[in-house]
Amino acid sequence: MELSELTAAMHRFVQGKGWYNPASPKPQTMRNIAISLNLEASEVLEHFQWGDTPVSQEELASELADVALYLLQLASVAEIDLEKAILTKLEQNYQRTWDVDEVK
Numbered sequence: 394m395e396l397s398e399l400t401a402a403m404h405r406f407v408q409g410k411g412w413y414n415p416a417s418p419k420p421q422t423m424r425n426i427a428i429s430l431n432l433e434a435s436e437v438l439e440h441f442q443w444g445d446t447p448v449s450q451e452e453l454a455s456e457l458a459d460v461a462l463y464l465l466q467l468a469s470v471a472e473i474d475l476e477k478a479i480l481t482k483l484e485q486n487y488q489r490t491w492d493v494d495e496v497k
Contacts, residue, residue, distance in 0.1 A: 396476045400465045407466065423470055430463035 394402075412419045419425070436456045440447035447453040468475035 400469050403462050403465050423467060426463055426467045426470060430467055433459040433463055
């Protein structure tokens, strides 16, 4: 499945829940989506809080899916072509070098 198809599926879900409705108790603003993205990413970290490997691959996969869904939604709502942004960033990274001691 392509990113555009995943994005469309995500929008259908959010629309079906009524969360794009302006009166929704879960308004889907860029700010709120960015916060949710960060919260879900933190839930990924919980799987590594006390060890180097997750206890449950299935639960980790679920959290990664949540992160991906919020990322797709944020990019779409912000009118960013995520596929193009990723490819551009990869191209920029190919041109970069990182020193072992470099911290950024």
